[in-house]
Amino acid sequence: MIIDVREAYRRALDDFGALVHRIPPEQWHNPTPCVDWDVRALVNHVVSENLWAPELLGGRTAAEVGDTFEGDLLGDDPLKAFDTSATAAVQAAYEEGALTRLVRLSFGDVPGGEYVTELFADALIHTWDLARAIGADERLDPELVEACAAWFAGAEAGYRQAGVIGEQQPTPSDTDAQTRLLASWGRRG
Template structure:
């Protein structure tokens, strides 16, 4: 990766957060490119994922954390819930030993660097999903797209086998890097 993954993750969450603050009152129920998720469910997913970061980077296992981050985490002020969760996640990911700490994920143990990279990629792709859902500009940060594409080239098959991404989408003639990345994640840009 050409950029420090912690910086990439922070920037991806920042970009997602800008969009969270732009969601209009009537847009929370809008459908997203994520099957079965509306805008509120998508934001709740990113908040939940962010809340897990300090716990997992502190060495706790999924079983130890349990179900405390299940259900609606947005409450009456979704932007505030997002901001607090994102700040805690970025802080945990920036800690001195975050990249080398073993994280105990549901599918096995991985180095913190791999976990943070997965978080970065998820936040980046979901930024596009949210932009599409609320009618905002869909152009992602080109440096983040490049970093994500470089990493995902080696991770795509594992994601596909695990069933966590949709089938790749057909590409138009002469696609740009963002269109190629989104298509590999099952999105039609």
């Protein structure tokens, strides 16, 4: 990855958050490219991921955290819920030792750096999902697209096997990097 994964993660969350702050009240129930998720459910998912980060990077196991972050985490103030969770997640990623510490996920143990990379990729792809859902500019930061694509080239098979991404979408050979990345995640750009 060309840029520090923590910086990539922060920037992806900043871009996602900028869109969250632009969601008008009437669009919170718009459908998204994520099957079964409307805008509110998508934002809730990212908030949940953000809340998990400090716990897991701090040494707790997925089993210890349990179902703490299930259900509606947005409450009456989705903007505050997102902002607070994003700040905590980024701070946790920058804690000393966070990238080298073993993170105990439900499917196995991974280095903290890998976990933060997964969080970065999730935030980046969901930024596009949110932009599409609310009719905002769908262009992602090209540097983040490049960083994500470089990492995902080695991770895609595992993600596809686990069933956590959609089916690879066909793309013409002259397709831009963002469209290729989104297609690899099962998105139709």
